[in-house]
Amino acid sequence: MNALLAELIKLKRSLSWPVVVLLPLALVVSAVVNTLVSGQPLEDGWATLWLRSLVFGGLFPLALGVGTLASLVWRVEHRGNNWNVLMSGPTPTWRIVVAKGIVVAGLSAAMQVLLHLAVLVMGEVLGLPGGMPVAYLGISALIMIACVPLAVLQSGLSMVLRSFAAPIAVALVGSGISIMLLMAGLDAALVSPYGLFSRTTQLGTGTFLDDGSTSAIDVVMILSLSVGLTAGLLAATTWFINRRDTHA
């Protein structure tokens, strides 16, 4: 808990916040702009707006956003002597890894909340018929959960690689490969945090692996994969950091 409280202080005046706010806005605005430019109306109303914002975001932009957040959160630790201080303090490595993971996952969840609200506001502004489907609330919650392993992976990469851009590049490549596997109809993509996240953003939309209905099996699968991947990635990062030397 102490490690997490300390992490929260570091978020003050952090550059993470503009990313959290701007990326969801950019996704919804681009969905509307695409609609206007392509001349294809939002034929299914809310469903189409959701699909053009969320599913598109889930293909790679949101993963890049999570990667950017992780790189921003870790960048300060790789400056000056902060890494040595972190590694020469009494806080166990696993607590540092978990606290950072929670921070990145928390920022990503805030991003999802804003994205949900942005779609809601944009839909109302456009005067889409009926209200936003209540089921989207549940899907948003699942997206936040499925984002946790992605956040932990990106946090671990930013921790280990010490570079700002490299982990974001990994997110791009990881998302690309996962999308290809999903398009090929391969469930195997779900064991990658990128694939699991993309798949969850597609829930209920009838795109890629999704048949348009969200079954209990889908939900249980997403939840259990999220928990398993998160635990595994946290353990792997801790193990790696405990074995590694600080740079000479």
Added chain:
Amino acid sequence: MSYIVTTENLTKRYRDRTVVDGVDLRVPTGCVYGFLGPNGAGKSTTLKMVLSLIRPTSGAVQVLGQPMTRQTRRDLLGRIGSLIEAPPGYAHLTGAENMRLVQRLLGLEDAQVEHAVRTVRMNDQMDKKVGHYSLGMKQRLGIAMALARRPELLVLDEPSNGLDPAGIEEMRELLRGLAEDGVTVMVSSHLLGEIDKTATVLGILSGGRMIFQGTRDELFAASTPDVLLDCSAPERAQAVLSRIGPATLEGSAVRLAGPGNRAVAGAVAALVGDGIGVHGVRRDEQTLEDVFAELTSGGGL
């Protein structure tokens, strides 16, 4: 004597390059230990191994009576404050926010943090962002961060780097004050003058090897200064003495390089035997710098 840090045959190799070579540190509890050596001698690497930031290739480290390993380090590190290389601190936060962060992380009382900040005389600078601090201020904040936990051992790697003379003097006073409070301080430097007046025990590292470890007096005793012979016919005396060993003319005196007592007696006898009057025989004044330079250039005693 009880030691707060000991190492046995501590060695670090990177591929075929040996950076630290069989170092046996003995840091007595309660001392200010000056860890000296030219840049690249392996001081930082040794200190990082003491803190388990780097794992030794071979050898072992004991700190506070316990083996320092990756398994034990987090328990021991709560009792050790350290400042390695560049000063720490989050540039986007103020000094006070940085200290609050340390406070939360270590579960410290307000009083502990205030005491640490007062000790480094940073009370008036805490509302500024660390990004706007001078190097000296960053260094002092870093020390406050290390001190807040009331460590039993404080490890400082080149804390005077980049400080102006006033800052260096302030650092000396700070270290002395800490030692008086019972904190063992291990401080490294490539400049002897910086820690000469504060350190009670010195360790000198050169090329990864420990070439001296002991008190200042022991260091002087271990190195033999030159002898100057004042005599009536210096030039003739130089010729006579050159047969015994290296002798150079220096005004009305002849300088013999580092002779032992017996060699000095022999030199005087030779001069007297040759009919040269000897007015004075004295050991040259030797500064610690001379000893240090001699040791590090010659590679050992």
